[in-house]
Amino acid sequence: MSWILPEGISTFAADIDLIYYWILVITGIVFVVVEGGLLWFVIKYRARPGRKAYYIQGNTKAEIIWSAIPAVTVVFIGLWSAIIWDDIKGRDSVPEGSLAYDVRAEQFEWHFTHAGVDGTLGTADDFQLRNQLHVPVNQPVVLNATAEDVIHAFFVPALRVKQDIVPGLGAVIWFEATSTGEYEIACAELCGMGHYRMRAMLTIHTQEEYSQWLASQSPVATAE
């Protein structure tokens, strides 16, 4: 389902989209009822010659209903989104066996350190790419992100991932892509004059393609 939102290509995209559309529908209904009611009252009870205002005490039953229904709805949405949030951003949410990358954001570019053929960061075959991140499909990926200068935000609309990266604090971002292709990475935090050009490309490969691509990249790094 992709109406309004771009195609979702991560394991949690469907959950986020579902809650988004539910909130849109609920607030949409409330909007129509409230604004429609307002308009109706404005017209129905407008000032007319000979008509007098009269005093009412309120209606306890009506007040209980229009307080209880929104309260229950809001609490329900809150709990539901907390469960989804915990799966994505929770303390221990990063799946076991995730492929790790280092990400460094600076004015106004992204640096992605790939683990190389051995799949482990901090070894000789690591290599860094500027504004290019390559990941395999159907594989949980974890990005250990740091910001060099100011706050940046790692945003891939297609993955439904958006995460601020604060200097000195960093951020851990994980996702699992469910479809191959090229998708835009944007900085979603106004980080200076060049913010608009702080974009990078995410390439999602099949597992075999990724292995081949890694093998073709790693020697470049050892030569550096």
Ligand SMILES: [Cu+2]
């Ligand atoms: Cu930025």
